[in-house]
Amino acid sequence: MDDVAAKERRILVAVDEGEESTYALSWCLKNVISDNSKDTLILLYAKPPRPVFTALDGTGFLFSSDITSAMDRYGNELAECIIEKAKRMCKDLQDVKVETRIESGDPRDVICQMAEKLGADVLVMGSHGYGLIKRTFLGSVSNHCAQNVKCPVLIVKKPKTNAGNK
């Protein structure tokens, strides 16, 4: 084994609005991050495109620009809120640098691209990566990332039972 005790690792955690992603981050903080290390923790939120609008196009129902801009604003606020929540979970870290990124696009592409671009040493994500509705449209994000990301991928599933959940 090489001596890599002081190795700086870049740990990328894909967060979203779901409980599974919260659990994945929490598991990562307990099990992957060493607080006395030079790790950098990067919290990434991929702001997905508007799958629901597209799905409704077929009905001929159109949103006015007022509504779409309000929806965009809501999307931005939601993104900030999710990243802030994730950041608060990391507040006890002392030596570890915490960075945040919000990127727009299909979460599958965004996560794969950012893992590469940010030079992640490991990608951590919930087992689905995105909420139930979006998953139906997009397929399993974690499957896609596990197959396409070059760095190690840690997929964390939220236990279904309450026992051993914490």
Added chain:
Amino acid sequence: MDDVAAKERRILVAVDEGEESTYALSWCLKNVISDNSKDTLILLYAKPPRPVFTALDGTGFLFSSDITSAMDRYGNELAECIIEKAKRMCKDLQDVKVETRIESGDPRDVICQMAEKLGADVLVMGSHGYGLIKRTFLGSVSNHCAQNVKCPVLIVKKPKTNAGNK
């Protein structure tokens, strides 16, 4: 965050004859295992059934019992050899307990069952889990496990380039 500094974790690493699995174990030793912890590292080798024999059945070509028993013996020796090699990679660990398991069966089933049975806190494996030929017969083991194992799954891909390999 809970205080889990002294938590005992059971880390299950699925090993096989491939380089990818060696890399996954090595990555795990550097990045997941803390040597001053109470972690238990379990090295699991799943001895696969004989897919090649079955595939040849259609040709009417039959192996004599001498040959099949020699093949079985070879399979057992190979299993021992793989587990020993993995164990040697862990020789520098001092406080971490290292256990080994050899189980027969389809690697996909064996790994999922053992993760549950051994109460693994995390499963670590190469991105395919089994060599090229077996993968063709069995499909991607890591995909299957990531979807079916309840504990977090860390999938480690061996970098294709030599740069940054070590």
